[in-house]
Amino acid sequence: xxxxxxxxxxxxxxxxxxxxxxxxxxxxxxxxxxxxxxxxxxxxxxxxxxxxxxxxxxxxxxxx
Numbered sequence: 001x002x003x004x005x006x007x008x009x010x011x012x013x014x015x016x017x018x019x020x021x022x023x024x025x026x027x028x029x030x031x032x033x034x035x036x037x038x039x040x041x042x043x044x045x046x047x048x049x050x051x052x053x054x055x056x057x058x059x060x061x062x063x064x
Contacts, residue, residue, distance in 0.1 A: 006029065032050075033052075
């Protein structure tokens with residue numbers, strides 16, 4: 001069974017609407033956060049623990 005089965009993907013609120021490079025995140029699954037390229041939804045996805053995802057987001061938010 002695919003760990004991302006049932007994922008509800010959302011695009012960042014900071015993504016543009018012009019079809020640019022967007023990241024989609026699925027954070028509705030227990031114990032995992034999925035991340036994929038919106039231009040290739042059938043392609044590979046990265047999987048993080050919620051703790052690792054929060055740490056990553058905190059790091060990039062500090063740099064923005």
